[in-house]
Amino acid sequence: MRDQPLLSARGLTRFYGTGCVSCPENTGPAAATNRCSACGTIVACAEVSFDLYPDETIGIVGESGSGKSTVVRLLHFDIEPSAGSLSVTIPHGAGRQSGNGQVHVQHLLDGTADVFGATAFERRMIRNTFMGIVYQNAAAGLRMQVSAGGNVAERLIAGGWRSVGAMRDRAAWLLDKTEIPLERMDELPRNFSGGMQQRVQIAKALSNSPVVLLLDEVTTGLDLSVQARVLDVIRSLQREFRLALIVVSHDLGVIRLLTSRTMVMKHGRVIETGLTDQILEDPQHPYTQLLVSSQL
Amino acid sequence: MLSVLDLTKRFTLHTQGGKVIEAPSAFSFSLHEGMFLGLAGPSGSGKSTVLKCIYRTYLPTKGALHYHSLLFGPVDLAQLDEHRMLDLRRTEIAYVSQFLRVIPRVPAIEIVASALKYRSSASDREALRKAAELLERLGIPPRLFDTYPSTFSGGEQQRVNIARSVIWKPRLLLLDEPTASLDSTAAATVVDILRELRDAGSTMIGIFHDRATMAQLADQVHEFPQQRSVHAYRD
């Protein structure tokens, strides 16, 4: 019935520091810290495993510093894992918009290879062709001194696009989808409101019609009506493009609306996973119960 | 089609000193295809909990929920993996909660139409037409179709909630007080719609506050006893 998982992550781990044999036992929920008392290493995330299926939406929740953004950045190859593997299954000719990236990396996309072991070039190809990301901080995802349209075009070029006219048309179309007025396409995102910046990030992330979209706190810090607008844009794009989403959010309302399964993180570990409605209505772990009861 | 064996659900409230609440305990019944089972009993006796365990919004603590699915054949809903549970929710099991929870800024008619579109090959136009028909039948004024349900009255929201589940004719429909905030005309329409659905082959489990409504629909009623000795504490 189900297809193969699009992404299969096993044991994702990221250390900041030299690491020692005691790091695993000195960190995590039981140790109540992500810092190893023996060597001072920060275990930003450890042993994170999950499967993401086509069309599926997974939420990641947890307190500040629990490792949510680290997981997302690992999946986007922004940082290197200390341990763990990631396999990717994307059928050939999955109807992507981009140039010729797929040809170069197709041999890595049958679900058997660990793409963390691929070359930097191959990882970049995979990322630019199949993934999109919206960062917690718009400044991390946008170049503020480049126009909104230019930001989208940069990602298109990275995905193999070459015709200026075609790129401009595509950028206009994407900005329109994310409800950025066309007449503002040539303005710098620096002049935009927070909600607009997030929507430009979404447009940029969608440039090459990714199959996986990673959203790190897309609505945090936006006022409620703007949040609703951003969520609405994401939902309709998700339906239209059949995107698989990983949604990191502090806001359990956002998680409930956008995701079907949820992982709860604490001190770098996944402490509970389940159907999203089950996590919110019948949380098992004491920390999840606290999280849910303090928000509802 | 569904047989529940010794279902027990225990809530351990870690944030309240590990207090344990148990409801229901060792609940059993079985349900044939096309049957309508009513659940009755005092408030807090565990009726909603049973529905939520079947839908897996709650994780059953003990017992088995044997369900004969179209998709996977016989499965135990208490043990089924999450992806398969989601598949069943998409294709055959629906749950009508007491309150509507939807994404803001989506018009009522879209909510109902997309529930059908997501599950069938219905075209946009066809889905919208069916959604309009159903909402109209439920007494939602057409001028509200294109507005966001967040501004609707409780009864209107509940009707949108019912509409988006019945529109795709689920095989197993779980109803938690679907008529609670409806006036008698709207409630009567809901009863008619549910009857038609049952006559077309759907199986249902329903909680109704109102015994008269229950009598109009249920082939069989299971009475829940007053919850017993629930406030046990963990050592």
Ligand SMILES: Nc1ncnc2c1ncn2[C@@H]1O[C@H](COP(=O)(O)OP(=O)(O)OP(=O)(O)O)[C@@H](O)[C@H]1O
């Ligand atoms: N470059 C780095 N150097 C050292 N430590 C880092 C680095 N990046 C992240 N960390 C640490 O890793 C841990 C996890 O960080 P991460 O950004 O993943 O948290 P988060 O769950 O996204 O938190 P928030 O909800 O605040 O965004 C934190 O303790 C953080 O300080």
Ligand SMILES: Nc1ncnc2c1ncn2[C@@H]1O[C@H](COP(=O)(O)OP(=O)(O)O)[C@@H](O)[C@H]1O
């Ligand atoms: N998510 C929950 N967490 C803790 N206790 C719960 C939860 N849901 C239900 N209960 C408890 O379980 C018992 C049965 O509740 P419920 O099934 O809602 O009863 P009914 O629907 O029959 O009124 C009650 O004591 C209720 O407080």
Ligand SMILES: [Mg+2]
């Ligand atoms: Mg973060």
Ligand SMILES: [Mg+2]
């Ligand atoms: Mg109830």
Ligand SMILES: [Zn+2]
């Ligand atoms: Zn260490």
